[in-house]
Amino acid sequence: MPGKTYDVVIVGSGASGGTLSAHLARQGVDVLLLEGGPKVNTRTDFNTHAMPFQFPNRHIPTMKPGKAGFDSERTRGIGGKSLTWNAVAWRYSARDFKGKTYEGAGEDWPFEYKDIAPYYSTVEKEVGVCGNRDGLEDLPDGEFLPPVPMKCSDEIVKKGATKLGVKVIHVRKATLSRAAFNRPACHFCGNCMAGCDVVAKYNSADVHIVPAQRTGKLEVRHNAIAREVIVNNENKVTGVRYIDRETKAEGEVSARSVVVSCACVQSVALLLMSKSRLYPNGLANSSGHLGKNFIPHFTGGVQCFLGELIGKPVTNDEGFLDHAYVPSFMHNRKRDYARSFGIQFNYQNRRAVGWARDIAGFGPSYKKAVKDRYPAFLTFSPYGEMLPNPKSFIDLDWEKKDAWGLPLARRNVFWGDNDWKIFHDMTDWSRRILEASGAEILAVSDEPRTNHELGGCRMGKDPKTSVLNEWCQSHDVKNLFVVDGSVFPSASEKNPTHTMMALAARTAVYMAEQLKKGAL
Amino acid sequence: MSDRRDTLKIIGAIGTTCAFPFSADELYGQQAPAHDHASETPAQAAAMPAKPVFFTDKEFDTVKALADLIIPPTDTPGAVQAGVPFYIDYVVNSNESWKKLFREGLAWLEEAAGISNGKRFHMLDEETQIGILTPLVKSADRWKTGSKSTPALEVRFMKAFKSMTADGYFTSKAGLVDALGYKGNTVLSEFPTCIHEH
Known part of the structure; x- marks a missing residue:
């Protein structure tokens, strides 16, 4: 696919990639979203109101097999895992970001609660989170x-x-307890994780991506399975190579910056696969920490x-x-x-x-x-x-390949x-x-x-012990970003998606500024 | 516990939704070839086939008798009325080790019934059947999945048989809706507050 060079190409359309793409597009940034799976119509494609006896094996499937992206290994399809999550949405606390400072355990985040708090608010106000102020x-x-x-x-x-x-x-859940944002309230059918067919529960496809496409700044390319983030000799990433999920044809897109948001383990896998002369052990891995510090x-x-x-x-x-x-x-x-x-x-x-x-x-x-x-x-x-x-890490099994010839990720x-x-x-x-x-x-x-997969590509202040800086930006390659659970330096005990979305909103502001300045 | 502590786990995939910690939350049927049907669209799966695929007719007589002993018809339907024997046939047929276990287990039961004297389990009077079943179910109940010891064939068979009967019955319309009284999966304008007195 020759021609257009986008400001940003984002790999992955789940809660992180979806939030980020919408926030960038709204700020006038030209975005291409690469999604490894097909389009999903959340109103008709789920078996939302099914009963077990409707299936010979008595198992209510989460998706139709026509949506082949949805297997146990990966949730491919526009919206990613936000389609089938349970929508629990906590803010992490001041203590969650500073475990090392408070208790000498784990690793501190490179910023504090007060730095991310406004972005939690932004997300809450645009997707709707119900809960009590305790x-x-x-x-x-x-x-x-x-x-x-x-x-x-x-x-x-x-x-x-x-x-x-x-x-x-x-x-506290990103599910509407009252009708809002042109979405209906939850009707309490109990099928959230089979997929909500009325979008009372947040999913990135309906809440972030579709509305952002109306700005004309966001394009979506479906069935594009990323296989490599391309880096040039000037230590800049220039785009992404992908394989068409259905035809297996190779494709390529060019961009001024690249964001990897493929759901933790798959993000790490994509960077590990992206070997080059500059980065023989995986892209942006001069620290040797890519894949390490896996903390589900x-x-x-x-x-x-x-x-x-x-x-x-x-x-x-x-x-x-x-x-x-x-x-x-x-x-x-x-x-x-x-x-x-x-x-x-x-x-x-x-x-x-x-x-x-x-x-x-x-x-x-x-x-x-x-x-x-x-x-x-x-x-x-x-x-x-x-x-x-040190014994918990993500690596690739080069002996075992998936249907597209890509090595499988291994969680140790x-x-x-x-x-x-x-x-x-x-x-x-x-x-x-x-x-x-x-x-x-x-x-x-x-x-x-x-x-809840977390870690493997953590952020931190020290480029020797972390992969990204506090803006989810690679220490090694300035125009490469990673935004999802893999960036968490510590896990907290709380469900992580709300924090990923807040991080995406925060990163969007930084990226838009940097792009405007021509710094990427 | 100590050997578990030292175990390094290599996990292929972490579930895409919340992880439930108990194996019993995953029904046996889910491991069956999930989709020998062309699609996962809700099918008329409840429609019962005319004949079992794996069990012989004679074995199926025993399967039916056993299933109804475990969950008999009372004021609500029993296992046979709920189609449980066909569910068991469907699940067992999907797995070689279950095929072996069920073939041998059913043969064991016929021996216990006195097949050498021409008696078959399903033709015994109920009291005799219950007499054979009681110690077996007791041993099967005591045997927890994951425990180190491997009990005798007939106990392993009974554990699997009872589990599949429970799975098949309580996920059937007769079991889930008629017997247990399932009330969910509806559209409500408000979440109902508690009706009980505490």
Whole structure:
């Protein structure tokens, strides 16, 4: 594709790439968005209101196979993972950005809470985040739409937690509790993660990208799987090479600057694949830190039945999945580890009854035992902050290639002592809160699981130990940027997407200024 | 736990949505070739096939009897009415190790029923069937997935059979809507506040 040189080409259209592309386009920057997957019509392409018995394997699929980008490895399709996220939207706190300063653990971010706070506001005001202003030190308030009422089961947990001095608050989500921004309010069908078909839940395609295309400054190229960011001999990136997902034809675009926003692991993979004479170990990797410091969240879990609800009538409490949250409460308590955890709970869906396997017995009494417990089932999923360690990193498996001949990314995860201490403590606390709430415990997870990929391309002040500066700009190559979860120097215990979006908004302001000055 | 601590994990893919920590949240059927149908559009999947694909007719008699013993018809439908035997057939047919386990497990059950004397499990009176099943289910319930010991064939078989029966029944319309009383997946203008008295 010869011809046009764009101001910016952004690789990836999820929450980060989508937010960034819209913010740049609005400031008059010429943007091309490269998306590895197809167009998605969120109103018709999801199986939003499906029931398990409509499928032979009883699994409600998240997308149609016509949308082949959506496999387990990658979420390709315009909107990326924002199409199927649960929309939990927290601000990180002052302490989250300064773990090393506060506790000597992990790494500090190269800026402070006050530097990013205005961009959290910007995002909240344009996408809509519902929640309650709780005045908590470790979970800053934002500009919220009204919160959604808690479920009956949440109120029971809240009473139990209160006995232990632990707070339970309304969840905060980028889902509309009231009609706003020409989008309808949530209708509480409980299918958020199968894909919202009315855009009550934020997704980057409908909320950011489509409106930004109307400015005439944003073009989208679908089915373009990036394979290399091109760097010239003057140490500048000049564009991106890609493979057409359907035809496998090679393509190329030229740009004055490049942003990589392919969802953490895939961003790292793209940079590692982009080898050149200047950067034989991957683009912008003079520090050797590209791929290192991989710090996904780890979760535990407790399944239980709330005694008060056993045998009670079944109600329609699917809602928008979880309605309440146990925010981090350990920072002000005595403990033998650094950092903290928070607890998401009640985000199961009443169409999944896998726990029935584990109810003892058979026959009429078994059937009754399941029925009685059905309205009382509840899950706890505590999330802990992982500290970076040398054994946790992302690399490429050159032996294993995907359908487009590109090496597969490999996630190497090792949990250190601090991680295990948090894991055990958050599991103990989960159990204690549930027992104080009168729960009958069914199962307790004894091993961490990963979720929310973060790190691998961290930002920092020191070019020797980080890949990017505080503007998500490569220390090595001035016109190369990375904006997504990979840039996080520390993970916090909080769901990360809101912070990625705020970072994208902040980076957009910087990039637009730099482009105007001709500095890129 | 200590060996787990030292384990370095290499993970191919992290789920694109929230990670649920329990294996039972993932139904057996999800590992079946998810889409031997051309599309994931909601199908008339509930329509029952005329014949099982994997089980022989004789085996299927036993499968039906077992399924209805685990979840019998009461004031709500039982496993057979909910189409559970065909769900089990569908899932087992997708996996070689399950095929082996179910073939051998069903044969074990026929032995226990006294096939050498011409007796078949599904023809036994209910009391005798329950007598065979009770210790088996007890052992299967005690055996937790992930535990180190590998129990006897018939216990492993019963664990899988009960799990698949539960999966198949409680994801069927008869099980989920009629028996459990599922009420969600609707359009509400407001989230309903609690109706219980606390």
